[in-house]
Amino acid sequence: MRKFLALVLIAALGAVLIAAVVNLPEPGTTDSPVHTHVSAGYIKGGHEAGGADNLVTAVLLNYRAIDTFGExxxxxTALIAVLAATSLAGPTERSGTQNIDLKTTRVPVSPVVSFVVRLMAPFIATFALFVMLKGHELPGGGFQGGVVLGAMLILLALFSGRTDKTDDEELPPGLRNWIRAAGPLVFGALGLTGLVFSGWLFSLPDHPFWREMVMIGLELGIGIGGAAVLVGLFRALREG
Amino acid sequence: MSAAAHGLALVVLVPIVGGALIPALFRRFPTAAWGFALASSALTLAISISLIRRLLAEGPFSYAAGGWPPPYGVALHFDRFGAAIAVFSMITLLVLIFSRRYIPAVVPIARIPLYYALVMINLGGMNGFLVTGDLFNLFVFMEVFSVSAYALVAMARGPQAGLAAIKYLLLGAVSSLLVLFAIGLIFAQTGTLNMADAAGRLDAAASIVPTALALGALTIGFMVKAALFPLHVWLPDAHASAPAPVSALLSAVVVKAGVIGIIRTLQTFSDHGSLQLMPLQSLLIWLGAIAVLWGAVAALVQSDLKRLLAYSTVTNIGYIFIGLGIGSATAASGAAVHIINHAVIKAALFLAAGALIHQSGLRHIDDLRGLGERMPLSALALGVALLAVAGVPPTAGFVGKWQIGLGALETGRPLLMGVVIVGGLLVLTYGVRIINTLFFRPPLHVRVVTSREAPPSMLAAILLLAASSFLLGLAGKPMLDFVAPAILPLTDTG
Amino acid sequence: MSVSDLFDLLILALLITCVLGIARVRDLATAVTLFAIYSFVLCLLWAHRGAPDVAMTEAAVGAGITAVLFFTAIAKIGRREK
Amino acid sequence: MPIELHDLRPVLAPLISALCAGGVFVMGTSGRWRAIWSLAAAGLKFVIVWSMLPGTLAGSVYIFRVGEILPGLSIAFRVDAFGLFYALVTATLWVLTTVYALAYMKGSHALKRFFGFFALCISTTVAIAFAENLFTLFLFYELLTVCTYPLVIHDQDAEARRAGRKYLAYTLCGGAVILAGMLLVFHSAGTLSLAEGGILGDVDDHRVLLLIFLTLVGGFGVKAAIMPLHAWLPAAMVAPTPVSALLHAVAVVKAGAFGVVRVLYDVFGVNLLKSLGFATWLGYLAGFTIIAGSIMALRQNRLKARLAWSTISQLSYILLAASLLTPAAALAAIIHLANQAFTKITMFFVAGAIEHNTGKTHIDQLDGIGYRMPWTMAAFTIAGLSFMGVPLLAGFITKWYLSLGALAADSGGFVALMALSGLLNAAYWLPIIYRAYFRETGIPQLREETPWMLLAPIGICAGYVILLGTGAQAPLMPFSLAESAVRLAFGLEGGIP
Structure with missing residues (x-):
């Protein structure tokens, strides 16, 4: 009965959503409002005023920097949330056979996998950095690069054969906390420098060179901060 | 460009950056995080006051973040609803003061910085939500304060808090998704995310179906955040099991974001020529009326003090929505003022209750018998706030109820006036019950007899809030005058 | 119907299959795997529709990190749905 | 038109008691400070209220506006003849009750709370008397409920709590109903200011008027204990005697009656009510309450319970008189505020003194008490005779004017009702007096008079009952004040016809 109700509900909801989407302006047609209004302005001025060849990046870091700051x-905050919620219970003793404590009883890692992971890690890291640094010209950017970097670090932690530590534990804990906050902090810095140099909070400098530098700085902040957050999430889940 | 306009971005930037700094700065000295959080929220408060001064001098104003003119950049916009940030910052400040002695007792010492970081980020998200003039930005800041709110609920001890936080998180995520979906629909039809711009261009949209659906999705999404009946189910659990200062913050401030979201929605859609808001408004009235009665009745049967207070939030949200739904100048301004007044009252209630529970270690109402004798000031503050939440004149709760009742009469709904009054009476019933228990019954529990009055940091916050929840009632007229220009766009449709 | 359209249809069919699978399986690990596949297919769709930035994010977040975090969580709570 | 004078005294009078309450709450742990604060404030207030008498008699009205808290809702005080009359009764009796309470309550628990809220009650009562508009009236009316509650449940045992619950349930519901009525009035008239001749003249919707009448009169009727809204009053008997005196003679029930009269004369206005005809029904209900209350009183054996039921009956005199809408009856209504207050408070003081002295609470224990406490019982006799309507005592004046008013309103039936009520009063007061003086107990009765702190207030009240009955027309007696109140309400020039 409940299943049936759920089905009916979902069908009704789906019908409504489809009705809405069907009535939207046809995607891809050049005269739909999406393309003629604000986006047209971005496309026209994005390279010059937005300061990035990749218009997505221009929108993210320049036109709508405050959105990215929020993101x-x-x-x-998600990391803080997980840390706050999990660690309160403290390291819990668990019973039952199906629960695997990753810290003590680990699935043995095949040496081949371990070797391949270690071999690939530098290349993945390089790619991540490339995505971050070139994000204003090519597809990609801080978010994507950060996720790749974070995935690489987690991969290492899982398969490198070391059982006790994730890589970021190699860092002093104080520094780790700073890196995790890198994303909001670089944007905070941007907000203030923008005010000092061009009179608006969250504005990028006018000079092309400095603008590019600032963008790279932001991408690195987002990326490295994001990677640290992801590793932190992984760690908190594993230990919590 | 006067300096005050930069404040519009700074009220967001300062608390969030402050919050992000806390875990890094205070890893070694967790308890010192308190002072830093206090300072940054005080700074935020000062900035928001300067914003209000400019608002009074020049009227509503905008700030183009990054210097990009709207609709290309994100426009922050400050109007008289946005002025609520001053009150919310003030409440956050007081909650922080209260937390000084409370939080170390419930949170492991190493995690204290996380708590303060979350509170500050929550404040930043709220401020961003209130001052933004951009739909997507609205969503982003909604996520900022929502995620921090989920986490704050989860900070309490015990499995209950965890479950409550999950429940809150699930419903909150669905509501966020709905809002995001609606924003997508609006963007697809108008090509813009700027609220004012979108409002002007919606009329030209090819089809009315997506517009109506966007309106519906926004309404439902914000209804969850505002905990309007029947989407309030997450609230009693979350607000009852969170640590007291968090409950105060959530009930006083965070649910109001949903209300303001609905106000923004109504403002955006009120220009629409062919879309009638009338059915939506009568729906809000009905749901509000049921919420008033249901919340009050449910609160009556609670034995847990904080749970009872949580249900009183359901009631008061109902009042606000009745006022918004009626939509006449009288009722809408009453609802707008009640947003603020209820924030103050509810913060007073939760903090006072938190102090009583904290000092005695008991949370069931019956166990608290005779505690008024041992903790006279906290109990007195709770009593005053209870009378205020019931709307006894001339307390702060009366202003909204009077205006809403009057609005119901003006629009020819005498029964609705009856609901407003009966709701107040029911609230008064449990208010009296608690006052009775605290002051006029002999202690039942040995821990009551050994309890001592709350420490000064807690008392300061409680007494200030309780006094405000009385005095704001006397300032009803200036407050109504203040919001009067802001509710005009709402009343045009009503 | 062009090849491009056919590709779109194929991807949509795959997506729906994955989603139904996620809803039906009782084994959490399988569900997460299916979820990763879903993300990856979606990533293809984004790439095909000309949104490389979104596609990259989807691949890394949806198929990569999310799956890892889910697996970590499953390791804690057991893999069977109760 | 009266001359309006802006003056601080209308707000000072309630403020003094509030200050006193503050003083008691802060320093009241010491009995001496409690007494000093209470007596000083009572005396000061007495002086302030009396000082306004000559001006009011000369036709001026004192006004003080505190401020507007909501659009159209202001807190403002205005001393007109009727309000001052009520305030005079309150201020006078507060002095007496304070003296009595200081002696009576000695050694009880939670005295700080008791005297603090006691003072607050008086503060709110005077504020009710001086309220310029319905909102201010309502505000302090509700505050009065809140302030009397701790007094009702002073003993904090199960019975007191039950009584307190009942009291709150009735009065708070009444308050909510008044609030609804107030919203209706404000919505239809646009103002809440009390004005001679009423403010509802422009409203033509008969149903709205009926609704306003039902809500306002019903709401205030709760405290005025009109049947069937009376049940809280006998239950509230558990309170200490000074509280019962305060509740039944001065503050609470009179606030209700005062409110009803205000509604009838200053919200509706005599002319509008005459054309509507609602008041007739109020008159019938009040008449019924007079008789039914008396019959219930007859059946009580506990002295305080008999007093309580008698209060229900006596209060309806005021409502009946006010509902007749003739000047003479209105005069009766206003004077009865004072007459009933002084007479009933005498009786309560006596009941308290008997209980305090001998521990006796029931009527069948009172054989021969007149020999043990002759002065006390003499006062009681005077009060009883007054209620019966014996000429030269206060109660007679009420009955006389009420009958005149009833005849003027062509409701001769109410004259017979007066007579019947007098008989019933005799039926339940005379047995007590008979027992006190003429029943032999067999044991020789030792003279054991009440302590002077209790006796003095009793004597003064009893003396005043005589004074009200004999010298009412003397200058500076409240009678002339009542006359000018009636003149204002009916828009009359010269004397009362």
Whole structure:
């Protein structure tokens, strides 16, 4: 009965959603409002005023920097949330056979996998950095690069054969906390420098060179901060 | 460009960056995080006051973040609803003061910085939500304060808090998704995310179906955040099991974001020529009326003090929505003022209750018998706030109820006036019950006899809030005058 | 119907299959695997529709990190749905 | 038109008691400070209220506006003849009750709370008397409920709590109903200011008027204990005697009656009510309450319970008189505020003194008490005779004017009702007096008079009952004040016809 109700509900909801989407302007047609209004302005002025060949990046870091600031804050907050929620219970003793404590009883890692992972890690890291640094010209950017970097670090932690530590534990804990907050903090810095140099909070400098530098700085902040957050999430889940 | 306009971005930037700094700065000295959080929220408060001064001098104003003119950049916009940030910052400040002695007792010492970081980020998200003039930005900051709110609920001890936080998280995520979906629909039809711009361009949209659906999705999404009946189910659990200062913050401030979200929605859609808001408004009235009665009745049967207070939030949200739904100048301004007044009252209630529970270690109402004798000031503050939440004149709760009742009469709904009054009476019933228990019954529990009055940091926050929840009632007229220009766009449709 | 359209249809069919699978399986690990596949297929769709930035994010977040975090969580709570 | 004078005294009078309450709450742990604060404030207030008498008699009205808290809702005080009359009764009796309470309550628990809220009650009562508009009236009316509650449940045992619950349930519901009525009035008239001749003249919707009448009169009727809204009053008997005196003679029930009269004369206005005809029904209900209350009183054996039921009956005199809408009856209504207050408070003081002295609470224990406490019982006799309507005592004046008013309103039936009520009063007061003086107990009765702190207030009240009955027309007696109140309400020039 409940299943049936759920089905009916979902069908009704789906019908409504489809009705809405069907009535939207046809995607891809050049005269739909999406393309003629604000986006047209971005396309026209994005390279010059937006300061990035990749218009997505121009929108993210320049036109709508405050949105991105909010987004990195959400990511950072998610880590804080997980830390706050999991560690309160403390390291819990668990019973039962199906629960695997990753810290003590680990699935043995095949040496081949371990070797391949270690071999690939530098290349993955390089790719991540490339995505971050070139994000204003090519597809990609801080978010994507950060996720790749974070995935690489988690991969290492899982398969490198070491059982006790994730890589970021190699860092002093104080520094780790700073890196995790890198995303919101670089945007905070941007907000203030923008005010000092061009009179608006969250504005990028006018000079092309400095603008590019600032963008790279932001991408690195987002990326490295994001990677640290992801590793932190993984760690908190594993230990919590 | 006067300096005050930068404040519009700074009220967001300062608390969030402050919050992000806390875990890094205070890893070694967790308890010192308190002072830093206090300072940054005080700074935020000062900035928001300067914003209000400019608002009074020049009227509503905008700030183009990054210097990009709307609709290309994100426009922050400050109007008289946005002025609520001053009150919310003030409440956050007081909650922080209260937390000084409370939080170390419930949170492991190493995690204290996390708590303060979350509170500050929550404040930043709230401020961003209130001052933004951009739909997507609205969503982003909604996520900022929502995620921090989920986490704050989860900070309490015990499995109950965890479950409550999960429940809150699930419903919150669905509501966020609905809002995001609606924003997508609006963007697809108008090509813009700027609220004012979108409002002007919606009329030209090819089809009315997606517009109506966007309106519906926004309404439902914000209804969950505002905990309007019947989407309030997450609230009693979350607000009852969270640590007291968090409950105060959530009930006083965070649910109001949903209300303001609905106000923004109504403002955006009120220009629409062919879309009638009338059915939506009568729906809000009905749901509000049921919420008033249901919340009050449910609160009556609670034995847990904080759970009872949580249900009183359901009631008061109902009042606000009745006022918004009626939509006449009288009722809408009453609802707008009640947003603020209820924030103050509810913060007073939860903090006072938190102090009583904290000092005695008991949370069931019956166990608290005679505690008024041992903790006279906290109990007195709770009593005053209870009378205020019931709307006894001339307390702060009366203003909204009077205006809403009057609005119901003006629009020819005498029964609705009856609901407003009966709701107040029911609230008064349990208010009296608690006052009775605290002051006029002999102690039942040995821990009551050994309890001591709350420490000064807690008392300061409680007494200030309780006094405000009385005094704001006397300031009803200036407050109504203040919101009057802001509710005009709402009343045009009503 | 062009090849491009056919590709779209194929991807949509795959997506629906994955989603139904996620809803039906009782084994959490399988569900997460299916979820990763879903993300990856979606990533293809984004790439095909000309949104490389979104596609990259989807691949890394949806198929990569999310799956790892889910697996970590499953390791804690057991893999069977109760 | 009266001359309006802006003056601080209308707000000072309630403020003094509030200050006193503050003083008691802060320093009241010491009995001496409690007494000093209470007596000083009572005396000061007495002086302030009396000082306004000559001006009011000369036709001026004192006004003080505190401020507007909501659009159209202001807190403002205005001393007109009727309000001052009520305030005079309150201020006078507060002095007496304070003296009595200081002696009576000695050694009880939670005295700080008791005297603090006691003072607050008086503060709110005077504020009710001086309220310029319905909102201010309502505000302090509700505050009065809140302030009397701790007094009702002073003993904190199960019975007191039950009584307190009942009291709150009735009065708070009444308050909510008044709030509804107030919203209706404000919505239809646009103002809440009390004004001679009423403010509802422009409203033509008969149903709205009926609704306003039902809500306002019903709401205030709760405290005025009109049947069937009376049940809280006998239950509230558990309170200490000074509280019962305060509840039944001065503050609470009179606030209700005062409110009803205000509604009838200053919200509706005599002319509008005459054309509507609602008041007739109120009159019938009040008449019924007079008789039914008396019959219930007859059946009580506990002295305080008999007093309580008698209060229900006596209060309806005021409502009946006010509902007749003739000047003479209105005069009766206003004077009866004072007459009933002084007479009933005498009786309560006596009941308290008997209980305090001998521990006796029931009527069948009172054989021969007149020999043990002759002065006390003499006062009681005077009060009883007054209620019966014996000429030269206060109660007679009420009955006389009420009958005149009833005849003027062509409701001769109410004259017979007066007579019947007098008989019933005789039926339940005379047995007590008979027992006190003429029943032999067999044991020789030792003279054991009440302590002077209790006796003095009793004597003064009893003396005043005589004074009200004999010298009412003397200058500076409240009678002339009542006359000018009636003149204002009916828009009359010269004397009362």
């Amino acid at each position: 990195v804050t959400v990511i950072f």
